[in-house]
Amino acid sequence: MSDSENQQSSGFQSSGSGRGKKPFGRRSAGGIAIVVLLAAYGFAQPKLNERFGWNLPGLKQDRGGQVVVEKSDHRNASDKSSENTKSTDLKYQPKSSQSTSGSSSVDKQSGNSASSRPGDSAKASGPLASRMSPKKSSADTSKNNSTRGSPPAKQSAKPSNTPSADNDLLYGLLRDTGNKRYVSPSGLMYTPGSAEGHRLEHLRRHIVDNKSRPVHGVFDGEMEDALKVIDMAYERAKKNQKTTKSVDKGMTVYTVDMGKRIGFVGGQKGQRNRNQMARRVKLVLSGNRVITAFPL
Amino acid sequence: MSPKHSIDFCPICGGGLCGVRICGIQPQSENVAVQNQYDTAHGLIVCDECEAIWLEPDVSTDHVYPDCENAACPICNASLWGENSRWANADDIEALGWTAAINHDLDINPDQEIA
Numbered sequence: 413m414s415d416s417e418n419q420q421s422s423g424f425q426s427s428g429s430g431r432g433k434k435p436f437g438r439r440s441a442g443g444i445a446i447v448v449l450l451a452a453y454g455f456a457q458p459k460l461n462e463r464f465g466w467n468l469p470g471l472k473q474d475r476g477g478q479v480v481v482e483k484s485d486h487r488n489a490s491d492k493s494s495e496n497t498k499s500t501d502l503k504y505q506p507k508s509s510q511s512t513s514g515s516s517s518v519d520k521q522s523g524n525s526a527s528s529r530p531g532d533s534a535k536a537s538g539p540l541a542s543r544m545s546p547k548k549s550s551a552d553t554s555k556n557n558s559t560r561g562s563p564p565a566k567q568s569a570k571p572s573n574t575p576s577a578d579n580d581l582l583y584g585l586l587r588d589t590g591n592k593r594y595v596s597p598s599g600l601m602y603t604p605g606s607a608e609g610h611r612l613e614h615l616r617r618h619i620v621d622n623k624s625r626p627v628h629g630v631f632d633g634e635m636e637d638a639l640k641v642i643d644m645a646y647e648r649a650k651k652n653q654k655t656t657k658s659v660d661k662g663m664t665v666y667t668v669d670m671g672k673r674i675g676f677v678g679g680q681k682g683q684r685n686r687n688q689m690a691r692r693v694k695l696v697l698s699g700n701r702v703i704t705a706f707p708l
Numbered sequence: 709m710s711p712k713h714s715i716d717f718c719p720i721c722g723g724g725l726c727g728v729r730i731c732g733i734q735p736q737s738e739n740v741a742v743q744n745q746y747d748t749a750h751g752l753i754v755c756d757e758c759e760a761i762w763l764e765p766d767v768s769t770d771h772v773y774p775d776c777e778n779a780a781c782p783i784c785n786a787s788l789w790g791e792n793s794r795w796a797n798a799d800d801i802e803a804l805g806w807t808a809a810i811n812h813d814l815d816i817n818p819d820q821e822i823a
């Protein structure tokens with residue numbers, strides 16, 4: 413959550429700036445060394461992210477000329493503060509995706525978008541802002557840590573009654589068009605259907621690992637994060653960017669390379685392979701209606 | 709819920725399991741004599757991701773897609789996910805005569821399934 417992000421940001425700043433927190437005011441040898449280190453970090457950060465699929469925070473200058481850590485949607489696997497947060501809320505496990513109550517879960521969500529949505533973080537941000545700069549929760553990290561023995565539980569770590577600015581948007585992204593149908597900014601439709609009763613409930617299966625399956629693609633983050641990734645994948649697919657497409661009897665199957673980590677390969681095979689990261693999205697559509705989407 | 713028994717990974721979407729589904733059964737079939745339970749039963753192979761359906765336990769044969777909002781069995785037109793249909797267990801599959809097609813590496817014990 414933002415607390416952990418703040419902790420991380422301040423931790424990074426202080427380590428880069430020394431205890432006195434006035435790193436750039438003095439022209440000392442130490443100050444120069446720090447500048448050199450920050451420059452080296454700034455140079456290496458995007459390359460490391462690209463090379464290893466990390467999400468190291470970037471650096472930028474604030475208005476006062478201070479170099480600060482950029483807020484990003486990273487999920488640093490070594491973020492201890494996030495790991496601490498992980499243990500705070502393991503209560504919510506989205507059993508609804510398993511049960512026959514899938515559609516009723518969506519009913520509830522659409523009925524009151526500001527509260528009691530399973531998997532909804534009730535984030536206070538505008539629809540496009542949230543789409544473009546997703547705010548990551550600490551839960552992301554914990555899920556990715558499933559390779560290290562944590563249960564594949566998706567925890568919400570979210571207040572259920574927190575007001576949201578996105579009162580009309582499901583998961584801060586989807587517009588309710590009635591009859592349990594939701595449209596995303598890129599034009600994808602999420603409708604009733606699937607064994608779970610609603611495509612969103614089916615999608616929820618890909619928010620948590622399932623080690624009973626031979627292989628199982630899992631999105632990083634929560635529902636809103638997965639939905640944003642899927643939307644970005646569809647935008648890429650429409651532009652034929654790093655996309656393979658096949659059409660079969662009215663069904664369109666896209667495989668979109670997102671160019672960075674968007675999830676991991678879970679299930680038994682994934683476990684054997686240490687849950688290698690996934691950077692591609694498989695998107696199965698009937699017209700603009702989502703049938704399924706998952707990382708691979 | 710995932711299929712209990714599958715014959716292959718889905719050749720269309722790559723991530724789904726082509727699971728055996730038995731349809732045309734009576735609800736609460738536990739209370740129905742086994743021989744009657746299967747009187748009108750028929751098998752389907754259904755991908756649990758993209759919902760492609762095969763009528764034979766062989767994914768190299770032709771497939772169909774159900775209506776994406778009201779998926780129905782292509783044989784009896786009952787709801788694909790309704791109470792007359794379920795992921796087949798070993799007894800169901802034996803009754804269908806499809807046992808030999810099962811790839812047991814893809815078996816899923818529903819008691820172990822988490823999501």
Ligand SMILES: [Zn+2]
Nearest residue numbers: 718721755758
């Ligand atoms: Zn499939």
Ligand SMILES: [Zn+2]
Nearest residue numbers: 731732781784
């Ligand atoms: Zn049928």
